[in-house]
Amino acid sequence: MVRRTGAATREEIHSAAARLFRERGYSRTSVRDIAAAAEINPALVIRHFGSKELLFLDTMRLTIDDEPLLDVPPAEFGERFVERLLADDDIRGVYLALVRGSDEPQIKERLQAIHERTFVGPLRARLAGPDADLRARLAAAVVGGLLYALWVVGDDQLVAADPAELVVRYGAVLQQLITPA
Amino acid sequence: MVRRTGAATREEIHSAAARLFRERGYSRTSVRDIAAAAEINPALVIRHFGSKELLFLDTMRLTIDDEPLLDVPPAEFGERFVERLLADDDIRGVYLALVRGSDEPQIKERLQAIHERTFVGPLRARLAGPDADLRARLAAAVVGGLLYALWVVGDDQLVAADPAELVVRYGAVLQQLITPA
């Protein structure tokens, strides 16, 4: 194998860690596991990222592409939002890992930040009125509930259901919340 | 102090463990912590319950009182269900601990069982039609979303909101899902 540069090693560690944290969660993934998957030495993991927790937080980022949602007609927003959530593989892994690791204060903070930016923010941008903030937060709770049921609980019937049907039904629930009463 | 009998010691261990697991979660609560809180020896924890995981599962039970929901008029069911969830302190602690511990397979199984019995079951009992099961599962996801936003994420604005308003607004969302379209 070609000798790796420091940057390449760092990238391999990051990539292996991102995968393992998503699959097994924070507490069940050890620094040794990451090193083995990246085929490097455990000491390098710490040298490059400082600590296991810093590495974890570094892998738990979501870059949501908001563009497709900007042009959606207001009446279709609920469905399109649910559709996007189910289509994005990264959301599943990141949310699962953050939720399960959230008894660590720093991880809970990150979960709050991502919940706010990824769910509450886009929903509130679609709302008006004096109680827009509260309604956006309730809608974000509904959104989180779908991810919770599918990926945290792992409701087999929902996982096996036709995604298109979930989009239609669950999108309608969301739509009710963002449509002015 | 009066010398405790075996049964009393077992009860003290169980009580201390139930409290600590609800407050700190599974992975951040050690057998030694439980023993210290119960003012007994760490060896007794294992002797009485076999292992930390078995003790955890023994403390993670929910005894939901279904009675008050049986007589609720169908049109009010959504609100009354949400009201009951928010009023029950035990639900918060049990769900938080189970969700956060759910990367352990046995804990995830318990979460599935409680989700099924506590949320899906009562909701499905209120539904009819060919797709009653799917609609009940979507409604259960919505229910779980409220707990998720309040207790897992800890959305400060929702936690600080007037519970009565949450009952009205979120209950309406739930009601839409259990009312035949």
Next chain:
DNA sequence: GTCTATAGGGAGATAGAC
């Protein structure tokens, strides 16, 4: 930049005296 070797701590669980 990468490695070997190990420090240093904490965990769950057990053996056996009383």
Next chain:
DNA sequence: GTCTATCTCCCTATAGAC
């Protein structure tokens, strides 16, 4: 039934050679 003492394992993180 309860205790003291300890075993064994695995963890994160570090020191220092190359």
